[in-house]
Amino acid sequence: MSLGVSVGLVVLFSLGIAALSRRDRAAEQGSGGGALAVTGACVCFAACAAAVAYGIHLIVA
Numbered sequence: 001m002s003l004g005v006s007v008g009l010v011v012l013f014s015l016g017i018a019a020l021s022r023r024d025r026a027a028e029q030g031s032g033g034g035a036l037a038v039t040g041a042c043v044c045f046a047a048c049a050a051a052v053a054y055g056i057h058l059i060v061a
Contacts, residue, residue, distance in 0.1 A: 005051065008051075012048050013044065013045070015040070016040075016042075016045045016048070019038070019041035019044065020038070020041045023037040023038050023041070
């Protein structure tokens, strides 16, 4: 189970990094379509932070 959660966190974080990269490419090309990419990145990073916080909660409690 923990292996699956770990892989899931890595995938989520990678998707967030990819979304930020997509935003940078959109900014270089001059198109303004980076807002959706930033939103997706924020969602991915927030999910990672929530999973880490929950893991810490499980360890402490």
